[in-house]
Amino acid sequence: MKKHEIRINQWLKENRARGARLLQILVRENSTRGKESSTQAIIIEKCRQLGLTLDIWELGSDELKGHPAYFCDRQSFDGNPNLVAVLKGSGGGKSVILNGHIDIVPVGDESSWRHDPFSGTIECGKLYGRGATDMKGGNVSLLMALEALIANGIRLNGDVIFQSVIEEESGGAGTLAAVLRGYHADGAIIPEPTNMKIFPKQQGSMWFRITVKGRAAHGGTRYEGVSAIEKSVGVIQGLQQLEKTRNAKITDPLFDKIPIPIPINIGKITSGEWPSSVPDTAIIEGRMGVSPEETIEAAQLEMETALREWNQQDEWFRENPLQIEWFGGRWLPGNLESDHPLMNALTSSFSEVLGVSPVIEASPWGTDGGILSTVGNTPVVVFGPGITETAHDANEHIDLEDMFVASEIIALTLLRWCGVNEVSDDDR
Amino acid sequence: MKKHEIRINQWLKENRARGARLLQILVRENSTRGKESSTQAIIIEKCRQLGLTLDIWELGSDELKGHPAYFCDRQSFDGNPNLVAVLKGSGGGKSVILNGHIDIVPVGDESSWRHDPFSGTIECGKLYGRGATDMKGGNVSLLMALEALIANGIRLNGDVIFQSVIEEESGGAGTLAAVLRGYHADGAIIPEPTNMKIFPKQQGSMWFRITVKGRAAHGGTRYEGVSAIEKSVGVIQGLQQLEKTRNAKITDPLFDKIPIPIPINIGKITSGEWPSSVPDTAIIEGRMGVSPEETIEAAQLEMETALREWNQQDEWFRENPLQIEWFGGRWLPGNLESDHPLMNALTSSFSEVLGVSPVIEASPWGTDGGILSTVGNTPVVVFGPGITETAHDANEHIDLEDMFVASEIIALTLLRWCGVNEVSDDDR
Known part of the structure; x- marks a missing residue:
């Protein structure tokens, strides 16, 4: 490492308590969909203190809502803004977007949590709470990296565009809004919870809603009706089979260690109003x-074709066909070459900080990277400190050590990607 | 038929329009659980006009809530009273309870209805709407029979105790409250929708709630979690198998024509909060x-035993056992001898009015008859004009002709069961 690189690294090691405290106050705010404002306010204040140029706005423009990549069922964005905070470079360097989402998923069954999901309890070096891993911890890594540069008077050549967006968990309208507002760069890093793995490719994903019709009857004469629940069992089994067929076709070695490369997750079922009906x-x-190798449209077609087959095969469904909607969330897949300069900058920084080579894989989930790369024409790598397995789960937590190390790796990547006037470094 | 019997029958034939109109205004009121008051008000006013002795009260006594047959998850009974209206006899005759419930089940998917579910539309002799069959039509048969007697100056020897109760669809707290208030009789008729069949035996039933645990995870790494929906598929199949086993044991010829004598109906499933989790x-x-031959407790034990087996057989359930609750609705089974005098009175009246013998079967559902007979020691027959198949279904309707004929049969049964001073009859 060069002198200024060592100085930044040292500063980050000395300021870990600041990072842990920032994550704790972020986790203590509930930023589920529609409630992002209080958490966003903490991020905004942090960026203001850092002296970044702030751009704060509420989503909802006609351009956004009319965009083909806008898939969002949210009624109102009032009061819950997006934030972009720019650290302007001195010129001549490559720019980078640092993108993190501020929204979190619901807590699920609260009784399964050992701590209050909004406590931010620290225990044995781990910080617990909804969003700790996905992805407030990653956001803190970004902010600490930025603070390290600023606190040490480092002036980068390229711009750093920090984005704190809403709506990632529901399909990326926040990042799409930032892209449409004109933000793009020579590269982007998204610190989603990758277990410190580096993901040049990201699985895309989208939400579906299948409506299964039955015929109501009194439960005591249930043979007079057709149970939508019983018919759903066949649909669930069909979806499981479709998942098998689709995954059998995946051959990319980046997916080798992933049990189900492109899962079909059945996340919700609701049926019936009355136990006796x-x-x-x-x-x-x-x-x-x-898959990173296919389009959203091709995947949709495959499921729609399967549904049409089930509708043909089943006497009841022939008369009362299954209906499918593609609603709400949609995340475009991402697909960056493994030898892209951004990959080289990140992997070499990783090796230098940790002394080992990173694991490079394809991500098991969609991220906002699909929108940044496909719509925003910005090469994207996903790399972050959170624990994949605890995202969306009870007892979500992050290993704080990983969060600190990720901030060191990201800071080093920024120095090398955006460039630094080394003369000024020697002066110090 | 005797002279006064013919007169009553004639009056009922001449006053059919009154009955149809009464049913229509009853169906136009939504009396789903917690909203029974406006419909009950119409019944109360009708009984007041008939000169009956009214007893109107709101449920909720400690005696009721502490009773072993009270199974009810309702929070408040405020404003939605029970009604008992008595036509006092002159003495020396047998008494009878005429019991009907005023509550209806929800309308379900409204788009499946051809008419507004609260329109009371009459088309080709059928009246449509939620509750038309289950069981506002039956209640009108009772009230028309009573009005025929009163309008024609007939004084019965025995008391007629008309009951318009709430909560039948949720387990019978209304009828239980009437029993605990001291109402019992030598016999009872409940005009539930039997398709004009006579049911001396009634299937009992009760509600269950099974909780299936999973382990949350992000949908993209769904293999890290355990899907409560996938685990539920096995539970649903287990319940279907248990239903088969239990029904294979039913040998009573009264059940011969019933495809599934004692069904296990899966009425509701709710799982998941987020498509991507x-x-x-x-x-x-x-x-x-x-079954009328078994107890509530024996049936519960059979299901609980099955659940324990599933918990043993499945690795996940061994650590995360299925839980069962018996909540809300519970209807005790009923079991009257086929040659009970009440059966004879009803079947002979049926034959006399219609010129054919009635079909005698076991009911495919529980009624308040279980509480009246088991807790209230009152022999019960279930017989009414509604169409079993349309109860709880979209496009629920009743054949008005059946409702009118049922009122003739019930009036004749009252005359014969309660007795009439025949001298006064000859005087008229």
Whole structure:
């Protein structure tokens, strides 16, 4: 490492408590969909203190809502803004977007949590709470890297465009809004919880809603009706089979260690209003993974074709066909060459900080990287400190050591990607 | 038929329009659970006009809530009273309870209805709407029979105790409250929708709620979690198998024509909060049929034993056992001898009015008859004009002709069961 690189690294090691404290106050705010404002306010204040140029706006422009990559069922964005905070470079260097989402998923069954999901409890070096891993911890890594540069008077050549966006968990309208507002760069890093792995490729995904019709009847004469729940069992089994067929086709070695490269997750089922009635409708909602090698449209077609087959094969479905909607969330897949300069900058920084080579894989989930790369024409790498397995789970937590190390790796990557006037470094 | 019997029958034939109109205004009121008051008000006013002795009260006494047959998850009974209206006899005759419930089940998927579910539209002799069959039509048969007697100056020897109760669809707290208030009789008729069949035996039933645990995870790494929906599929199949096993044991010829004598109906399933998350909990609610020959407790034990077996057989369930609750609705089975005098009175009246013998079967569902007979020691027959198949279904309707004929049969039964001073009859 060069002198200024060592200085930054040293500063980050000395200021770990600042990072842990920042993550704790972020986790203590509930930023589930529609409630992002109080958490966003903390990020905004942090960026203001850092002296970044702030751009704060509420989503909802006609351009956004009319865009083909806008898939969002949110009614109102009022009061819950997006933030872009820019650290202007001195010129002549490559620019970078640092993108993190501020929204979190619901806590699920609270009784499964050992701590209050919004406590931010620290125990044995781990910080617990909804969003700790996905991805407030990653955001803190970004902010600490930026603070290290600023606190040490480093002036980068290229711009750093820090983005704190809403709506990632529901399909990326926040990042799309930032792209449409004109933000793009020579590269982007998204510190989603990758277990410190580096993901040049990201699985895309999208939400589906299948409506299964039945015929109501009194439960005591249930043979007079057709149970939407019983019919749903066949649909669930069909979706499991479709998942098998699709995954059998995946050959990319980046997916070698992933049990189900592109899962079809059945996330929700709702059917029936009354224990003593035969339910006449069931709604199945889920998430379909999209391979980095295929398009959203091709994946949709494959599921729609399967549904058409089931509708043909089943006497009841012939008269009362299954309906599918592609609603809400949609994340475009991402696909960066493994030898892209951004990959080289990140992997070499990783090796230098940790003394080992990083694991390079394809991500098991969609991220906002699909929008940044496909719509925003910005090469994207996903790399972050969170623990994949605890994202969206009870007892979500992050290993703080990973968060600190990620900030060192990211800071080093920024220095090398954006460039530094080395003369000024020697002066110090 | 005797002279006064013919007169009553004639009056009922001449006043059919009154009955149709009464049913229409009853169906136009939505009396789903917690909203029974406006419909009950119409019944109360009708009984007041008939000169009956009214007893109107709101449920909720400690005696009721502490009773072993009270199974009810309702929070408040405020403003939605029970009604008992008595036509006092002159003495020396047998008394009878005429019991009907005023509550209806929800409308379900409204788009499946051809008419507004609260329109009371009459088309080709059928009246449409939620509750038309189950069981506002039956209640009108009772009230028309009473009005025929009163309008024609007939004084019965025995008391007629008309009951318009709430909560039948949720387990019978209304009828239980009437029993605990001291109302019992030598016999009872409940005009539930039997397709004009006579049911001396009634299937009991009760509600269950099974909680299936999973482990949450991000949908993209769904293999890290355990889907409560996938685990529920096995539970649903287990319940279907249990239903088969239980029904194979039913030999009573009264059940011969019933495809599934004691069904297990899975009425509701709710699981998951987010399409992209693996659901950590599923709630399955349903209704278990209880044979007239078995007890509620024996049926519960059979299901609980099955659940224990599934918990043993499945590795995940061994650590995360299925839980069962018996909540809300519970209807005790009923079991009257086929040659009971009340059966004879009803079947002979039926034959005399219609010129054919009635079909005698076991009911495919529980009624408040179980509480009246078991707790209230009152022999019960279930017989009414509604169409079993349309109860709880979209496009629920009743054949008005059946409703009118049922009122003739019930009036004749009252005359013969309660007795009439025949001298006064000859005087008229």
